[in-house]
Amino acid sequence: MRYIISLAIASTLALPVAAEVPVVVTDIQPVHSLVSMVMGDLGTPELLLPKGGDEHSYQLKPSQAAALGQAGLVVWIGPELTPWLDRALDALSAGPAQLVLLDAPGTVTRQFPEGADHDHEEGAEEGHDHDHDEAAAGEEEHHHHDGTDPHAWLDPQNAVLWLDLIAGELSRLDPANAETYAANAAAAEAEIGALDVRLTTQLGAIADRPFIAFHDAYGYYVAHYGLTLEGTVALGDASAPGAARLAEIRDLAEHGAVCIFPEVQHDPKMVETIVADTGVKQGGALDPTGSSMEPGPDLYPAVLSTMADTLVACLKP
Numbered sequence: 001m002r003y004i005i006s007l008a009i010a011s012t013l014a015l016p017v018a019a020e021v022p023v024v025v026t027d028i029q030p031v032h033s034l035v036s037m038v039m040g041d042l043g044t045p046e047l048l049l050p051k052g053g054d055e056h057s058y059q060l061k062p063s064q065a066a067a068l069g070q071a072g073l074v075v076w077i078g079p080e081l082t083p084w085l086d087r088a089l090d091a092l093s094a095g096p097a098q099l100v101l102l103d104a105p106g107t108v109t110r111q112f113p114e115g116a117d118h119d120h121e122e123g124a125e126e127g128h129d130h131d132h133d134e135a136a137a138g139e140e141e142h143h144h145h146d147g148t149d150p151h152a153w154l155d156p157q158n159a160v161l162w163l164d165l166i167a168g169e170l171s172r173l174d175p176a177n178a179e180t181y182a183a184n185a186a187a188a189e190a191e192i193g194a195l196d197v198r199l200t201t202q203l204g205a206i207a208d209r210p211f212i213a214f215h216d217a218y219g220y221y222v223a224h225y226g227l228t229l230e231g232t233v234a235l236g237d238a239s240a241p242g243a244a245r246l247a248e249i250r251d252l253a254e255h256g257a258v259c260i261f262p263e264v265q266h267d268p269k270m271v272e273t274i275v276a277d278t279g280v281k282q283g284g285a286l287d288p289t290g291s292s293m294e295p296g297p298d299l300y301p302a303v304l305s306t307m308a309d310t311l312v313a314c315l316k317p
Contacts, residue, residue, distance in 0.1 A: 022072030033300035037188035078102035081150035214263035283314030
């Protein structure tokens, strides 16, 4: 099992009594934010994915590859989201300890609907160059919306669980600061718990208001807060919806959905076309990874709350 590979290392290597604060590397902004909360003033984790970067297909810089090799701990969602990091870790002769959050016991996971393709849909739009897209993405960067949905950070229940696990792993590597890690994690859990209560009330007012999102990244958020997601324009980050898919979405927009939401990092033209064709209201752009936000401890709560504000602004009766 991939979860906390470092436990195997711990059984063979004795840690010094006064270990240094470990160098921690993270994959995406929300994970970086959670680790930052736990580390506090003791250190700042390294964020591999830059602001605005594509979490599914990123090319590590040489300096980042070097930092990965020197890390004491890597905290990441898992290869389902960032396959490039999986390959980079596999290439290391002596890899760092890992905390793979999607595999962590107790993590709430969900499955994508069967047959939802994260790369290309059957019957893509005429003129869409599959060969060109596949060459640009690289054979290993195809992402299929089947199996486990990796967007698990959008359920705050998972974030609270992960904070404890992050604190536990940091404490194992750096026992001298264990109390600080535990206290920081407890404070972060209280902050996210209070935010969750507020968002439950805020989003409860629009729970029965159907909407359309750009792609299938919101299952955890929708399930946790009981929202009504009618459908998505694209079934995946790299997919171009075909004529049949667009006809479906137009029908939903005309006869069911209150609002349709574009997404940060994706061209809004397709959403704007659906709005022009159907008259459905267009909401603000959603940002499920916080890719437009400044990295740091405040980012994770901001991802959840900004998404709620954006949804309510368009969906409120």
